[in-house]
Amino acid sequence: MHGAELLRKVVVDDAGGIRDAWLAILAAGMTAHGGRAREGELRTQAGIVVSQLGEGLAAGDLDADGSGFAPLRETLADISRSRALQGFTPTDTANFVFSLKEPVFEALGRACGSGSPDLATGVVSAGKLLDRLALHTMETFLASREEVIGRQGQEIAELSTPVVRLWDGILALPLIGTLDSARTGVVMETLLQAIVDEEAEIAIIDITGVPTVDTLVAQHLLKTVAAARLMGADCIVSGIRPQIAQTMVHLGVELNVVSKATLADAFAVALRRTGRKVVRQQAPTEERR
Amino acid sequence: MAVTRTETLPIRTGDDVVRVRQRVRALAVEIGLGLVDQTKIVTAASELARNTLDYGGGGDVMAEIVQAGARLGLRLTFDDQGPGIADIEQAMTDHYTSGGGLGLGLGGAKRLSNEFHIASMPGKGTRVTIARWK
Numbered sequence: 001m002h003g004a005e006l007l008r009k010v011v012v013d014d015a016g017g018i019r020d021a022w023l024a025i026l027a028a029g030m031t032a033h034g035g036r037a038r039e040g041e042l043r044t045q046a047g048i049v050v051s052q053l054g055e056g057l058a059a060g061d062l063d064a065d066g067s068g069f070a071p072l073r074e075t076l077a078d079i080s081r082s083r084a085l086q087g088f089t090p091t092d093t094a095n096f097v098f099s100l101k102e103p104v105f106e107a108l109g110r111a112c113g114s115g116s117p118d119l120a121t122g123v124v125s126a127g128k129l130l131d132r133l134a135l136h137t138m139e140t141f142l143a144s145r146e147e148v149i150g151r152q153g154q155e156i157a158e159l160s161t162p163v164v165r166l167w168d169g170i171l172a173l174p175l176i177g178t179l180d181s182a183r184t185g186v187v188m189e190t191l192l193q194a195i196v197d198e199e200a201e202i203a204i205i206d207i208t209g210v211p212t213v214d215t216l217v218a219q220h221l222l223k224t225v226a227a228a229r230l231m232g233a234d235c236i237v238s239g240i241r242p243q244i245a246q247t248m249v250h251l252g253v254e255l256n257v258v259s260k261a262t263l264a265d266a267f268a269v270a271l272r273r274t275g276r277k278v279v280r281q282q283a284p285t286e287e288r289r
Numbered sequence: 290m291a292v293t294r295t296e297t298l299p300i301r302t303g304d305d306v307v308r309v310r311q312r313v314r315a316l317a318v319e320i321g322l323g324l325v326d327q328t329k330i331v332t333a334a335s336e337l338a339r340n341t342l343d344y345g346g347g348g349d350v351m352a353e354i355v356q357a358g359a360r361l362g363l364r365l366t367f368d369d370q371g372p373g374i375a376d377i378e379q380a381m382t383d384h385y386t387s388g389g390g391l392g393l394g395l396g397g398a399k400r401l402s403n404e405f406h407i408a409s410m411p412g413k414g415t416r417v418t419i420a421r422w423k
Contacts, residue, residue, distance in 0.1 A: 178307050212310055212328070214335040215391045243328040250329065251336075251397035252383050 003125030006108070006118055008057035011050065014107040019050045021103035029095060048075055049100070062125055064132035076133060077140040084144035093141045097134035101127065161187045163194035169201040170270045171233075172263065176209035184220040191224060195233045202270040203228050206263050208239030218253040225257050234258075234273070238266035292364075294354045300338050300367075301347045309338045309350055313365065316352055320361040322423055330363055330421040333401040336394035337367045337417050343388060345369025345415055355420065362403075362422040370414040377407055 011018065023046050027039065052072040059068030076097065083093050104126050112119040161183070164172045173191050177183075191203060205224065210217065225235040237259040240248075248255070260266040271277060298309055313334040317327040334350070341348045348369030355362045374380045381399070386392035395417075399405040402419035409415040 211314075212331050212335055214332045214339070215393045215397060216335075216339060219391050243325040246325055247328050247332045247401065250400040251332065252393045252400070253391065253397075 003121045004057060004062045006111075006122045007062075007104075007125050007129070008054065010107045010111045010122070011057055011104065012054040014111070015050050015054060017110075018100075018103045018107050019046050021106065022046055022050070022100050025099045025102060026096070029092070029099065045075075045079055049079075062129055064129050064136065069133075072133070073136055076137045080137045080141040081144045084141050084148070090138065090141060094134055094138055097130060097137050101130050104130070161190045163190055165194075165198055166204070166267055167271065167274075167276075169199060169274055170204070170267070171195065171198055171200045171202070172204045172206060172267075174206040174209060174239075174263075177211075179210060179217045179220055184224075188220075188224045188227060192227060192231060195228060195231050200233050201274055202234050202236065204236045204238055204263065204266045204270060206239040206266070207237065207244075208241070208263070210239075213244050213248060213253075215251060215253060218248065218251070218255065221255065225255075236260060236266045236269060238263045290355055290357045292353045292355050295351060297349055297351045299347075299349055300341045300369075303342070306335065306338045306342060310335050313352065313363070316354065316363055317421070320354055320363055320423060322363070322421065326421055326423070329401040330365075330419075333398040333419055333421075334365055336398045337365070337419065340394055340417075341367045341369045341371075341415075343390075345371030347371075348414070357422075360422055362420050364404075364418065364420040367417045368414065369416075373411040373413055373415055374407075374409040375411050377409060381407075 023043060026042055026046065049072065052069075052075055056069040056072050059066070061068045063069075064073075079096065080093050083096075105123055108119055108122040108126065112122065156177075162174070164174065166172050171191070171194055173187065173194075175187065179187070191205075194200065195203060205221065207213065207221070221237065225237075228235050235257050237255055237257050238261070240259055240261060258266075258269065260269060268278070296312075298312055299305055300309060310331050314327060314331045317330050322330065338350060341350070346369060348367065348371070351366040351368070353364045353366075355364050379385055380387075381395050382392075383396045384392040395407070398417070398419060401421075403422050404418070404420040406418045407415070408417075
């Protein structure tokens with residue numbers, strides 16, 4: 001008997017048996033992994049997968065990438081995508097499909113009887129098909145993970161480069177984290193655009209959130225300052241902590257810009273330069289407290 | 290001088306440089322370096338890791354916690370199999386760069402460390418060792 005035909009017959013005729021045996025294996029694996037998937041959900045998923053496997057085989061094809069298996073691939077993709085988001089391990093996800101082998105092989109054995117040449121053909125066909133489906137599941141799983149990572153990367157890039165308007169003509173750019181080249185480009189672009197939009201005279205670059213200032217970071221800072229200057233805005237660098245100051249001196253980096261220890265100091269300088277000052281309207285009194 | 294612990298980190302991509310910095314900082318905290326000394330060794334490590342990547346074409350760093358008597362120290366050895374440095378004296382000169390940097394990395398790393406040693410063979414690669422003692 002042809003491999004696909006035999007397999008179809010077994011999967012369709014013995015669907016209930018295969019599903020129950022598979023569920024038992026899945027449930028055993030589930031308790032070992034802390035029971036992430038709910039049993040009812042697992043039962044539904046297993047039922048759908050087994051019946052769609054039968055439908056796919058009914059098309060008379062053993063090619064897992066063929067059109068007959070499209071609905072099954074879609075189901076498996078959905079399952080692995082949701083598993084990726086729920087934080088399942090790759091092993092758990094791959095095992096979901098791999099563990100279907102055992103019940104299918106057993107069902108083939110029951111249908112053919114041991115020692116039958118058909119059994120070997122059936123096992124090889126089933127093995128090939130399920131391996132390919134498992135790989136497909138893994139591909140979707142990894143793609144979903146990468147999607148999550150990519151989105152987080154974008155979110156971080158956007159989060160960490162806000163330009164804040166402190167007053168008319170005074171901007172602040174609080175830098176956070178590592179200043180690698182890709183992000184520095186975004187930072188520079190955002191700042192220069194904001195200088196145009198806000199008609200800023202002074203931009204304060206705050207590096208309180210930058211853990212390490214080495215020569216590359218210093219060079220990026222100097223380039224940003226030079227570009228801002230060309231656009232008619234002066235820069236003040238603030239948030240230079242004592243240990244960073246000492247390190248920069250040893251490195252031999254000279255920042256030829258006004259720099260201040262805190263953002264507040266830098267803001268005071270910026271106000272003074274633009275002809276403003278902050279005054280107390282009223283002396284603090286006991287009544288006001 | 291006894292080496293109490295050794296670990297090796299790869300330097301192949303820009304992300305590895307970040308990882309080296311984080312690991313060096315963790316080790317510096319572990320041996321009880323002060324905030325200033327932590328920042329110094331992390332910054333020196335950052336310079337040398339980036340040199341290994343940009344000029345050496347990638348390599349490895351070996352981090353060792355060393356002990357001499359009661360003093361603990363952190364020793365880092367950066368290795369690459371890149372083109373090497375023909376004139377080390379020139380490379381150590383401030384503001385000299387063969388790339389597009391500020392030319393302060395090597396000299397700066399030396400000034401930020403207690404010990405500094407560089408060996409290079411043109412065509413064979415470069416090895417830079419630095420140490421910071423508590």
